[in-house]
Amino acid sequence: MQYEYERAAYIHAFIRTKQAMLKDQLEGVSGDEMELKETFWENVTMNFSNSEDAQETISSIRQQAELLNERERSGELMKKQMRTLRRLAHSPYFGRIDLKEEGEIHSEPLYIGLASLMNETESEFLIYDWRAPISSVYYDWEVGPISYEAPAGTIKGELNGKRQYLFKRGELQALFDTSLAIGDDRLKEALSHEASTQMKTIVSTIQKEQNQAIRDEKNRFLVVQGVAGSGKTSVAMQRAAYLLFRHRDQLEANQLILFSPNQLFSSYVATVLPELGEENMTQLTFRGYLYKRLSNRYEVEDGFHQLEYLLRGKNDQLYRTRMVSIKTKSSQVFKERLDQFIAGLQDKGIPFKTIRFREQILLKREDIQTYFYCLDHTVSLQNRLRLTAEWILKELAKLEGKERTSDWVEQQRELTDKETLLEIRKIIEKNRENEDLFEEEERQQDLLSRKIVQEAFQPVKNQVKSFSFIDTESLYEQFLFDEVHQVDKSFTAVALYTINELKNGRMPYEDATPFLYLQDRIKGIKVNRSIKHVFIDEAQDYSSFQLIYLQMLYPVAKFTIVGDYSQALYTHSSSKNVIEKGVLPDQAKQIIFRKSYRSTKPIMMFARELLPDPGAVEPFERDGLKPTVIEAMDRSSTIEPMKNQIEQMLDKDLASIAIITKTAIEAADAHARLSEWMNIQLVSEDHHEYKEGVVVLPVYLAKGIEFDSVIVYDASDSQYSTDQERYHLYTACTRAMHELVLFSQGSLSKWLKPIHTHLYSKEALS
Numbered sequence: 001m002q003y004e005y006e007r008a009a010y011i012h013a014f015i016r017t018k019q020a021m022l023k024d025q026l027e028g029v030s031g032d033e034m035e036l037k038e039t040f041w042e043n044v045t046m047n048f049s050n051s052e053d054a055q056e057t058i059s060s061i062r063q064q065a066e067l068l069n070e071r072e073r074s075g076e077l078m079k080k081q082m083r084t085l086r087r088l089a090h091s092p093y094f095g096r097i098d099l100k101e102e103g104e105i106h107s108e109p110l111y112i113g114l115a116s117l118m119n120e121t122e123s124e125f126l127i128y129d130w131r132a133p134i135s136s137v138y139y140d141w142e143v144g145p146i147s148y149e150a151p152a153g154t155i156k157g158e159l160n161g162k163r164q165y166l167f168k169r170g171e172l173q174a175l176f177d178t179s180l181a182i183g184d185d186r187l188k189e190a191l192s193h194e195a196s197t198q199m200k201t202i203v204s205t206i207q208k209e210q211n212q213a214i215r216d217e218k219n220r221f222l223v224v225q226g227v228a229g230s231g232k233t234s235v236a237m238q239r240a241a242y243l244l245f246r247h248r249d250q251l252e253a254n255q256l257i258l259f260s261p262n263q264l265f266s267s268y269v270a271t272v273l274p275e276l277g278e279e280n281m282t283q284l285t286f287r288g289y290l291y292k293r294l295s296n297r298y299e300v301e302d303g304f305h306q307l308e309y310l311l312r313g314k315n316d317q318l319y320r321t322r323m324v325s326i327k328t329k330s331s332q333v334f335k336e337r338l339d340q341f342i343a344g345l346q347d348k349g350i351p352f353k354t355i356r357f358r359e360q361i362l363l364k365r366e367d368i369q370t371y372f373y374c375l376d377h378t379v380s381l382q383n384r385l386r387l388t389a390e391w392i393l394k395e396l397a398k399l400e401g402k403e404r405t406s407d408w409v410e411q412q413r414e415l416t417d418k419e420t421l422l423e424i425r426k427i428i429e430k431n432r433e434n435e436d437l438f439e440e441e442e443r444q445q446d447l448l449s450r451k452i453v454q455e456a457f458q459p460v461k462n463q464v465k466s467f468s469f470i471d472t473e474s475l476y477e478q479f480l481f482d483e484v485h486q487v488d489k490s491f492t493a494v495a496l497y498t499i500n501e502l503k504n505g506r507m508p509y510e511d512a513t514p515f516l517y518l519q520d521r522i523k524g525i526k527v528n529r530s531i532k533h534v535f536i537d538e539a540q541d542y543s544s545f546q547l548i549y550l551q552m553l554y555p556v557a558k559f560t561i562v563g564d565y566s567q568a569l570y571t572h573s574s575s576k577n578v579i580e581k582g583v584l585p586d587q588a589k590q591i592i593f594r595k596s597y598r599s600t601k602p603i604m605m606f607a608r609e610l611l612p613d614p615g616a617v618e619p620f621e622r623d624g625l626k627p628t629v630i631e632a633m634d635r636s637s638t639i640e641p642m643k644n645q646i647e648q649m650l651d652k653d654l655a656s657i658a659i660i661t662k663t664a665i666e667a668a669d670a671h672a673r674l675s676e677w678m679n680i681q682l683v684s685e686d687h688h689e690y691k692e693g694v695v696v697l698p699v700y701l702a703k704g705i706e707f708d709s710v711i712v713y714d715a716s717d718s719q720y721s722t723d724q725e726r727y728h729l730y731t732a733c734t735r736a737m738h739e740l741v742l743f744s745q746g747s748l749s750k751w752l753k754p755i756h757t758h759l760y761s762k763e764a765l766s
């Protein structure tokens with residue numbers, strides 16, 4: 001053991017020396033860079049007297065620029081190394097494996113940490129990066145025979161020992177020998193920490209099944225179905241870091257994209273990759289994407305507003321219609337019918353828009369339609385559109401010529417500002433020798449008219465170039481009515497509802513994806529080929545249609561799709577098995593995580609009883625208090641006891657406490673009642689982050705994040721009675737790491753009643 005402490009001290013000193021050396025080098029490079037910038041032009045001989053001299057001047061500028069570039073690059077590299085060393089100085093390694101590879105006589109100790117570190121002569125690894133092929137032995141194997149995949153093929157050997165280390169500010173604090181995968185004690189220690197507003201890395205305690213998902217590269221689609229708190233998000237983030245390391249010569253962080261459920265979640269996970277020494281990947285919400293594409297024409301409903309309506313609008317007369325609308329339009333069948341509809345547009349049916357300019361009709365929609373459908377039908381729709389656009393632009397050019405003599409142009413000419421006149425005069429001056437046809441004044445008027453008409457026509461031309469002369473809205477309506485006639489008469493109400501919404505400039509959430517899909521299939525879309533990996537978190541909240549659409553948007557990307565169907569926000573969502581349902585091709589790989597790490601065992605034993613199959617969730621062995629269920633007659637009698645609970649939690653140093661409600665309205669109500677008494681943050685969908693302390697938020701915004709303690713604001717039957725609400729309640733309970741208290745304002749939810757009373761403590765308030 002003494003050896004380990006000496007080695008730790010040696011490595012620490014080695015890192016410090018390396019840091020000092022690198023600092024000097026960096027100062028040197030920065031100095032060089034500064035000097036190069038300052039003397040850039042002094043080192044360049046400027047001579048443009050003839051073409052040879054000019055050529056020489058250009059190449060000497062190029063040489064200087066390359067030199068500067070090279071300095072900047074090595075400066076950046078050194079800064080990155082500095083950051084790595086800083087992290088290693090804090091905690092150089094967390095594990096060791098004693099490995100004897102086949103054919104070797106002795107086993108060799110290999111130390112594993114956040115990044116690799118070579119010895120002075122660069123001939124030996126003092127520390128292996130956790131992402132190196134050999135490091136997988138640490139995560140995957142117990143003592144005994146092992147094998148791992150290396151670039152050269154499968155390597156076999158024997159694992160003779162495994163050790164774990166705990167460092168604090170560079171100093172070795174403790175070490176444990178373990179024969180098991182990753183010792184439960186170390187994991188327990190990691191999980192007992194307080195919740196944080198930023199997600200932490202898990203590299204030192206990655207579990208075997210998680211490692212499998214992190215390193216899988218065989219399939220284009222990797223699906224992780226994992227119970228609440230099983231590490232899906234953690235895996236997605238460490239996987240991104242793994243891919244960036246393994247393919248560091250071809251892959252950059254901006255070629256990875258993460259679809260997160262909301263902004264709060266985006267900021268929650270934003271520190272993981274930087275902490276692992278990688279740049280962050282681009283983060284997007286699907287809602288943000290839809291907004292970007294459609295908000296210039298429509299007020300786009302987002303998923304959360306749709307959900308609020310579904311949860312609260314049961315008495316609305318359109319409620320049933322809306323339910324059918326959402327269910328139908330989310331399905332894969334709907335997408336297939338849309339495909340059939342699109343196929344039928346080859347010969348007829350695309351509606352066009354009349355092209356107008358200053359209230360006058362330039363080209364009638366019928367004429368555009370005739371032109372389009374007279375083109376050879378074997379030519380694809382998009383190519384026919386391109387040809388039609390070219391034809392329209394030519395027609396517009398003719399009209400543009402005629403328009404120059406119109407009265408409005410003359411009026412505009414009179415209002416021309418000085419700058420424009422000066423510009424025109426310059427053009428005339430420049431071409432003076434060629435100007436003998438017109439008097440200068442006439443020439444000036446002519447140029448001005450051209451300019452005015454050209455500018456006025458430009459927006460129309462731009463619209464033609466982006467194929468805006470197709471009437472997508474009417475086309476979509478046409479499709480909805482086709483559905484009514486050919487498939488289901490009862491769909492009439494849905495069709496009418498949708499058309500009314502669109503006419504009033506509103507795009508319902510369930511229509512946004514089919515609408516864009518239709519538009520993109522007809523007009524074509526610039527798909528993003530630069531993105532190589534797409535990560536989708538909380539994938540159960542995407543409809544089948546949305547998942548298929550995302551595959552179309554990123555045609556060359558590999559997909560990592562993580563989710564939990566027991567936490568579905570919407571009952572219609574893709575849920576269950578996306579592979580079996582054909583949403584993803586069957587060569588997609590599915591990994592299932594059953595073990596839940598976030599919550600203490602008592603919390604998870606209780607929460608899993610809310611599921612139809614509680615046995616599917618395996619709680620991690622970590623002690624804690626049983627959840628408490630407090631039943632009250634009404635809302636007002638719960639406020640005092642709730643305050644007491646919060647105070648008790650704060651006394652226990654549980655610093656992050658969430659009061660979770662079903663809806664945003666309820667969250668506002670809770671906030672109003674409690675904030676008189678203490679500082680409570682109300683978190684809404686526009687929040688990008690939250691501060692540590694007491695927060696109140698609806699369950700759909702708490703998705704993916706965690707808190708020391710959770711208080712379910714009202715677990716009564718009036719709140720959680722439907723199937724959908726059952727899963728919302730489960731999601732709320734599983735946000736708690738250490739403590740869970742449920743208040744019920746009235747009779748307890750029917751999903752909680754059957755839970756055996758030995759799994760929780762019960763209190764009744766009079």
Ligand SMILES: Nc1ncnc2c1ncn2[C@@H]1O[C@H](COP(=O)(O)OP(=O)(O)OP(=O)(O)O)[C@@H](O)[C@H]1O
Binds near residue numbers: 201598
């Ligand atoms: N191998 C591990 N080592 C240490 N901590 C872990 C490990 N796996 C998961 N955790 C911790 O468990 C908690 C839950 O992880 P994470 O949020 O990734 O799970 P999830 O499956 O995405 O959860 P949910 O679906 O409920 O949002 C986090 O605090 C995470 O750090």
